[in-house]
Amino acid sequence: MEPSAYSVSLEIQNLHQEVEITSHGPTLRYHEEVKPTNGVSLTWNDLSVTVADGKSGGSRSILQGVTGYARPGEILAIMGPSGSGKSTLLDALAGRLDSKTRQSGDILVNGFKKSLAYGTSAYVTQDETLITTLTVRESVYYSAQLQLPSSMSKAEKKERAEMTIREMGLQDCMDTRIGGWGAKGLSGGQKKRVSICIEILTRPKLLFLDEPTSGLDSAASYYVMSRIARLDQHQGRTIITSIHQPCSKVFELFYNLCLLSSGRTVYFGDTNSVKEFFASNGFPCPSFQNPSDHFLRTINKDFDEDIEQGSSGRKPTEEVINTLIDSYKSTTTYQEVTNRVAEICKKGDETLEKKKNHARFSTQCLVLTRRSFVNMHRDLGYYWLRFAIYIASSLGLGTLFYHVGSSYSSVEAKSSMLMFVASFLTFMTIGGFPSFVEDMKVFERERLNGHYGTGAFVIANTLSSTPYLLLVSVIPGALAYYLTGLREGFDHFVYYSSVLFSCMLLVESLMMIVASLVPNYLMGIIMGAGIQAFMVLGGGFFRLPNDLPRLFWKYPLFYVGFHKYAYQGLFKNEFEGGKYAYNDIGGVPKTVDGEYILRNKWQVEMGYSKWIDLVIILGMVMISRVLFWVIIKIVEKVKSSTRGLLFSVPKKQSMQVMVNPLATPSH
Numbered sequence: 001m002e003p004s005a006y007s008v009s010l011e012i013q014n015l016h017q018e019v020e021i022t023s024h025g026p027t028l029r030y031h032e033e034v035k036p037t038n039g040v041s042l043t044w045n046d047l048s049v050t051v052a053d054g055k056s057g058g059s060r061s062i063l064q065g066v067t068g069y070a071r072p073g074e075i076l077a078i079m080g081p082s083g084s085g086k087s088t089l090l091d092a093l094a095g096r097l098d099s100k101t102r103q104s105g106d107i108l109v110n111g112f113k114k115s116l117a118y119g120t121s122a123y124v125t126q127d128e129t130l131i132t133t134l135t136v137r138e139s140v141y142y143s144a145q146l147q148l149p150s151s152m153s154k155a156e157k158k159e160r161a162e163m164t165i166r167e168m169g170l171q172d173c174m175d176t177r178i179g180g181w182g183a184k185g186l187s188g189g190q191k192k193r194v195s196i197c198i199e200i201l202t203r204p205k206l207l208f209l210d211e212p213t214s215g216l217d218s219a220a221s222y223y224v225m226s227r228i229a230r231l232d233q234h235q236g237r238t239i240i241t242s243i244h245q246p247c248s249k250v251f252e253l254f255y256n257l258c259l260l261s262s263g264r265t266v267y268f269g270d271t272n273s274v275k276e277f278f279a280s281n282g283f284p285c286p287s288f289q290n291p292s293d294h295f296l297r298t299i300n301k302d303f304d305e306d307i308e309q310g311s312s313g314r315k316p317t318e319e320v321i322n323t324l325i326d327s328y329k330s331t332t333t334y335q336e337v338t339n340r341v342a343e344i345c346k347k348g349d350e351t352l353e354k355k356k357n358h359a360r361f362s363t364q365c366l367v368l369t370r371r372s373f374v375n376m377h378r379d380l381g382y383y384w385l386r387f388a389i390y391i392a393s394s395l396g397l398g399t400l401f402y403h404v405g406s407s408y409s410s411v412e413a414k415s416s417m418l419m420f421v422a423s424f425l426t427f428m429t430i431g432g433f434p435s436f437v438e439d440m441k442v443f444e445r446e447r448l449n450g451h452y453g454t455g456a457f458v459i460a461n462t463l464s465s466t467p468y469l470l471l472v473s474v475i476p477g478a479l480a481y482y483l484t485g486l487r488e489g490f491d492h493f494v495y496y497s498s499v500l501f502s503c504m505l506l507v508e509s510l511m512m513i514v515a516s517l518v519p520n521y522l523m524g525i526i527m528g529a530g531i532q533a534f535m536v537l538g539g540g541f542f543r544l545p546n547d548l549p550r551l552f553w554k555y556p557l558f559y560v561g562f563h564k565y566a567y568q569g570l571f572k573n574e575f576e577g578g579k580y581a582y583n584d585i586g587g588v589p590k591t592v593d594g595e596y597i598l599r600n601k602w603q604v605e606m607g608y609s610k611w612i613d614l615v616i617i618l619g620m621v622m623i624s625r626v627l628f629w630v631i632i633k634i635v636e637k638v639k640s641s642t643r644g645l646l647f648s649v650p651k652k653q654s655m656q657v658m659v660n661p662l663a664t665p666s667h
């Protein structure tokens, strides 16, 4: 056994002995005295959250005056029936609430209103947004390279990644791919543990978990939660988790319980006293029944009608809930909680650990490029499928226009072929949109947790996709070019493939913008296809530039769409300097210049060279990538400023501006 693993198990054993002396039963808990000192204590006082009610025009309350705390070395479980506000409370504490919600009340970190530095807190969401093509080892190691500071060596990062994988019990599936989209990989519980691994790499002091056991059977739930509990106790981490219906073994792992019903606190306090609380109010937990089942059944009013119709003779649940809420406020537990919140706030400790450093920007770009390149290579839908379709389409195009010749009659055919290349081959780039949306989900999760910046993502995505786009533009492009018999000369072919490549890059950039605004496959594809359809129509081929209606089609669409520059660049490349023979009406042979065709047939702007057209398309690529970056930044700013604005409007005099512990990363 390795020395690090040995010391871990030894300390856990010590902890066990410590716990067994206490009267808390066979759970992994810290004794008060051994609680680590430099952890994060979170308190919230009179926390309320409302959301605008579209129907009535008023507002709907989601959380009402909730008070509580979470301390290092303890797991706080937030429980309640579906829709009771568990996720909302977790999001409020983590500073992740929807910008449409309004909140009031105090949330303090170690008694102070302050944001937590990067690496001090982490949030594991309910859905596992992981890169499905990577193995467990790769996922965690790439993440370690991104999150851990550059002062750590590669070997140290690798060791941290592998140690974290072992801590979460994933050593046996280290080289298994995550899987998804029909490719079987990890089980649900294993995926959840990978998500947790990624978030605890920086050893955060505060960990939020949103339903970490949803979709798992009781054995898997226990396995996941006990691993988390071990981490928590050993490393003095504060853990807040929302959970649906833990089995009794899982329930025993929690130190405190926050039981919610319709956004109100039914109970907050020690898990050992909750049974007694229910019993004292006339709702004792029957022997051999899972306590959490009993509590949730008692306060679940969603099925009241069935109860009324049945023969249970029970009180209406609303009445039961009100009794419990009122009774809770008169208990010593409630008093203790209020005192403890005040005590934590009074003690106050502003000396949280220093901000942890990220990996350098260049390292982030490099690691993200490598990770994205591997993913694009393994995900058949990203480029390979498209590559096959491009080959098929190019063969179709090449055989349709096979060796069209160089007479005047070939001009029409060559122009149509070039138009198809610039419009429809590039149009098919939207086929990679679903894979890109998956990438965006991973990016959003990692970005929200502050793993890296938007700039690094945009650069990495551009770099990693370049070789694939070159491949799909050069090989199918060459097939179509040479089968049709377009202009001879390698420089002409280079120009043609450069235009095709830049147009594909541009359509990808356009789809990135669409994905940042509409993160839904169907809507995104419809929107992307719609925008391109308009640009094709307004590109000056189907209607010549001078015939385009001035309003909208010519100004601005003709000039802002990339098709104009692609068509005109490709036409110049093909026809400029060429001579095309035809027979006059009387059968007299004549020739016509390429310039004449460009000016009079296609109304091409001849004041500048074809290279300027290419530069304009590349400029559009740059602008759209920057625009994508700006949109993400604006969305982040709007979200955080909306929160800031709402926090500064107190509900009542005593309420203060709340702190956003997981503030949106600023880098």
Ligand SMILES: Nc1ncnc2c1ncn2[C@@H]1O[C@H](COP(=O)(O)OP(=O)(O)OP(=O)(O)O)[C@@H](O)[C@H]1O
Binding pocket: 051, 062, 080, 081, 082, 083, 084, 085, 086, 087, 088, 089, 098, 100, 101
């Ligand atoms: N942004 C929002 N806009 C409108 N309603 C919201 C919003 N967020 C939450 N709600 C509503 O608030 C209530 C509580 O939601 P929340 O997701 O916190 O419940 P929950 O206890 O986590 O439920 P579940 O266990 O089913 O996930 C629900 O009725 C939900 O519809």
